[in-house]
Amino acid sequence: MARRSVTQLGENESINEVYIASSKQLRPNRQGNLYLQVQLSDKTGIVNAMMWNANDSVYKRFEDGDYVRIQGTSQYYNGSMQVIVSHIEKIEAKDVDESDFMQIGPQRRDELLQELSEQLRSIRNIHLRNLAECFLIDEALIARFRTSPAAVKNHHAYEGGLLEHVVSLTKVAKAIVPFYPQVDEDLLVIGVLLHDIGKVDELSSDKGLAYSDEGQLIGHLVSGVSIVDQLVRASEKLSGEPFPNELALRIKHMVVSHHGKLEYGSPKVPMTAEALALHYIDSLDAHMHGFDRLLADDVNSDSRWTSYSPLFGRKLFKGGEA
Incomplete structure (x- = not known):
């Protein structure tokens, strides 16, 4: 059966x-x-x-x-x-x-990680490429990253969800850059990679999706900045030269501002072109994924409307059959 x-x-x-x-x-x-x-x-x-x-x-x-x-x-x-x-x-x-319980299986995670690796190794800026390389060769960090959820609920709330979210955002980032020449593509891609990296420490999937002690006490924005600092130091060791201070500040600014508003938990609002772009594409990906999940999970199969969604603050229109 x-x-x-x-x-x-x-x-x-x-x-x-x-x-x-x-x-x-x-x-x-x-x-x-x-x-x-x-x-x-x-x-x-x-x-x-x-x-x-x-x-x-x-x-x-x-x-x-x-x-x-x-x-x-x-x-x-x-x-x-x-x-x-x-x-x-x-x-x-x-x-x-x-396989009945894994939304993204190990083979698919390997494929996503390979796709992300290719995108990161195509970065032209030498400092940012070195930073990305330090991320890719950090086996402990990669192990946590490839299994981490992106959330406990609402969007990409499953093992491998963070990896899937980052790969999707990387594609969106590269697609919009030709329309906005003021945005540095390499910097935006690094921002996409690292904006939620603190979730590898904030969230746990070992015993169901839950917040770790670090997640409850510190949160992924603070943890994310700490991980960026670690990668910057690793990059300096790899290259044998200092990492540009302003470039590091711009990356950390994207991490702490990507929620977009102070009331959404960001200690700073976006103040660079890349930070602004990151905020909007991150919100787009999260909300469109949430939209799909709401329609898939909605119990009102006979209704043209979903039930009320806390994520959107409204009901959503399903319409009828095409």
Whole structure:
């Protein structure tokens, strides 16, 4: 029997299926009785699940990141699908097909990394090319980069999501530069590469998607600047000469300003042509990816409109069949 993916769940269906568990919590209700809240996911999406009358024994049956077989019933709640669980148990990884749970498999990640490497090694500016080379030869950094998600939710929220996001943005960056001669292509490409590099330390996918302690306490903008400094020092060692100070400042400015507004978490707003371009193409890629996910995950299959989206702050129009 074909497995029942998250996006295939419908109203009031009986479920007996395997998913990845994350964000588990044992919480009391208003009467003081405990219930289990957990997120269930596969490569198609994430669904919230609840198990009433749970206890500490149920909570300890599995850890975040484990495969679990759940039995229960699906239902709509506040415009979203959720699962009411009657039974949950841990399943060993050897007993599942991991391709059902990876949105981007290892082979595809290798292809994306090769594509990115070719783009970076075509950079003309010698200082920026050396910087990119130091990134590519840092095996520990690359290992984290190729598996890191780009977010916990909203956009590219899966292993390899950061790599996919960066490769997509690199293509967009190169496409717009001919229309804006004031933008330095090499500098913009490096900004694309490093704007979210702090997420390799901010986010964790070992036990489901979550923020690390460093992510909670520092955040990826600060971590990103630290990584840029490390790469600059490595570049100086590689080339045997100082890295231009202003060039380093321009790169770090792109990192700290790419959210675009102070209220979005950027300590600085974009103040260079490359930083401005980076902000807008980053926002475009994130929102278009979020748009696709919202339509794919929307439970209102009979409606011409999606449910309300916190990412967009509105409902989105799906229209009818072409």
